[in-house]
Amino acid sequence: MSLIHRLAKLRESEERGILFTGVEGSAVGAKVLVLESGETIGEGLDDAVAQFDELIRRGRNKLLTLDDGTKVFAEWYGPPPRLFVYGAVDTAEAMCRGARLLGWHTIVADARGKFATTERIPSAGELIVEWPAEAIAQVQPDHQTAIVVLTHDDKFDEPALIGALETEAFYIGALGSRRNQERRRERLLEAGVDESALERIMGPCGLDIGADTQEETALSILAEILAVRGQREGGFLKDARKRIHVEVE
Amino acid sequence: MKEILSEIDSWKADGEKVVVATVVATRRSAPRPIGASLAISESGKMCGSVSGGCVESDVFENAQEVLETGAPKMLSYGIEDDLAWSVGLPCGGEIDVFLERVE
Incomplete structure (x- = not known):
C-alpha cells in the first residue's frame, strides 16, 4: 500500500502518528511514518524517530534539527483533541458549543441522569450517565484529552479530579471559588493525592477575561485549555515577546 | 499535507x-x-496553499522541475528590497518550502 494511501486512511481510522521527512542534509527525501500503535512504514531517520513519544504528545508539527545538522520535518497526524466535561451543568453545554467550533470531540458525563440529557446538553458529542470513576474508565482520557470538572459538588468533583490525575490528560480544570479550591486541595491531600500532582489542576480554571455569563466562562476556560496546549501564558498578543503562531519556536 | x-x-x-x-x-x-x-499535478491541478497567494505561482514554476526530475528541492521566501514587488511575503516574514514528488 502506498504511503499516501495509508496516510489518507489514518484520517478515517483516527489513529495518531507522525510522518518524518528528511528535508535538508544527509537524508533529503527519506520518509518514515510511525503510528502510535507501533506500526512503522519506511526506515531511517532514527534520531528523529527516537523523539516520537515527545512529538506525539505535543500534538503539533515540528521541524527537527538533528546533531549532524540534518533537518527532518515531523508532521503530526491524528484526530482533534477531546474535551471531557464532568458535570452536566449549563456551562458544560456552552463549553461543548465552543469546543465544536474548534472542531473538537466533546463528551459530558454526570451521575445524575436528570442532568445529563440531550435536551439540556444538545451540543455534547457523547453523554454518559455514570459516577466519575466509571465515566473516566469509559472515556479513557489520554494525552490529547482536556478534562474539566464542573459539578460544584465535592462528592462528584473530588473523585473526578482524583480519577483525572491518574490519566495523561493534557489539561485538568476545576471551577470553584478560591476558598473552595483551598478546601478541595486539603481534602485531596487527605485522600492521598500527591502534592506535586495537584499542581496539574487548573483551579479556578479559565483565563482572567472578566467572564460573567456561562458562555463567557466557557470561552475563558477553552482559551486557557488552548494556552496550556500551546504552552503559552494567555496574555495580550501586543505584550507578548514570543512569536504569535504557536508552532513557531 | x-x-x-x-x-x-x-x-x-x-x-x-x-x-x-x-x-x-x-x-x-x-x-x-x-x-x-x-x-x-502533472496536468496542472492545484490544491491547498503555502502562503496567502504570495508565492504560489513561483512554487508552481519550481514544481515543474521536481515533477520532471523527482529530485526534492527547498525554496526560501522572504521580503527583500528587490523582491518586494515580485515574489515575497508582504507580512515581512520568511518561509521555507520543501518540494518533493509523491512516490
Whole structure:
C-alpha cells in the first residue's frame, strides 16, 4: 500500500502518528511514518524517530534539527483533541458549543441522569450517565484529552479530579471559588493525592477575561485549555515577546 | 499535507505525477503555519496553499522541475528590497518550502 494511501486512511481510522521527512542534509527525501500503535512504514531517520513519544504528545508539527545538522520535518497526524466535561451543568453545554467550533470531540458525563440529557446538553458529542470513576474508565482520557470538572459538588468533583490525575490528560480544570479550591486541595491531600500532582489542576480554571455569563466562562476556560496546549501564558498578543503562531519556536 | 491527502490520493490513482510543497519553517510572522501544503499535478491541478497567494505561482514554476526530475528541492521566501514587488511575503516574514514528488 502506498504511503499516501495509508496516510489518507489514518484520517478515517483516527489513529495518531507522525510522518518524518528528511528535508535538508544527509537524508533529503527519506520518509518514515510511525503510528502510535507501533506500526512503522519506511526506515531511517532514527534520531528523529527516537523523539516520537515527545512529538506525539505535543500534538503539533515540528521541524527537527538533528546533531549532524540534518533537518527532518515531523508532521503530526491524528484526530482533534477531546474535551471531557464532568458535570452536566449549563456551562458544560456552552463549553461543548465552543469546543465544536474548534472542531473538537466533546463528551459530558454526570451521575445524575436528570442532568445529563440531550435536551439540556444538545451540543455534547457523547453523554454518559455514570459516577466519575466509571465515566473516566469509559472515556479513557489520554494525552490529547482536556478534562474539566464542573459539578460544584465535592462528592462528584473530588473523585473526578482524583480519577483525572491518574490519566495523561493534557489539561485538568476545576471551577470553584478560591476558598473552595483551598478546601478541595486539603481534602485531596487527605485522600492521598500527591502534592506535586495537584499542581496539574487548573483551579479556578479559565483565563482572567472578566467572564460573567456561562458562555463567557466557557470561552475563558477553552482559551486557557488552548494556552496550556500551546504552552503559552494567555496574555495580550501586543505584550507578548514570543512569536504569535504557536508552532513557531 | 494532511488537509489535501484525499486529492493527492485520487490524482495518483489517476496515474498523475504529483508534487507536494510543504511549509517546513517560518521566521517572524508568516501567513500559513508549518505543515501547510500545496499539491501540484502533472496536468496542472492545484490544491491547498503555502502562503496567502504570495508565492504560489513561483512554487508552481519550481514544481515543474521536481515533477520532471523527482529530485526534492527547498525554496526560501522572504521580503527583500528587490523582491518586494515580485515574489515575497508582504507580512515581512520568511518561509521555507520543501518540494518533493509523491512516490
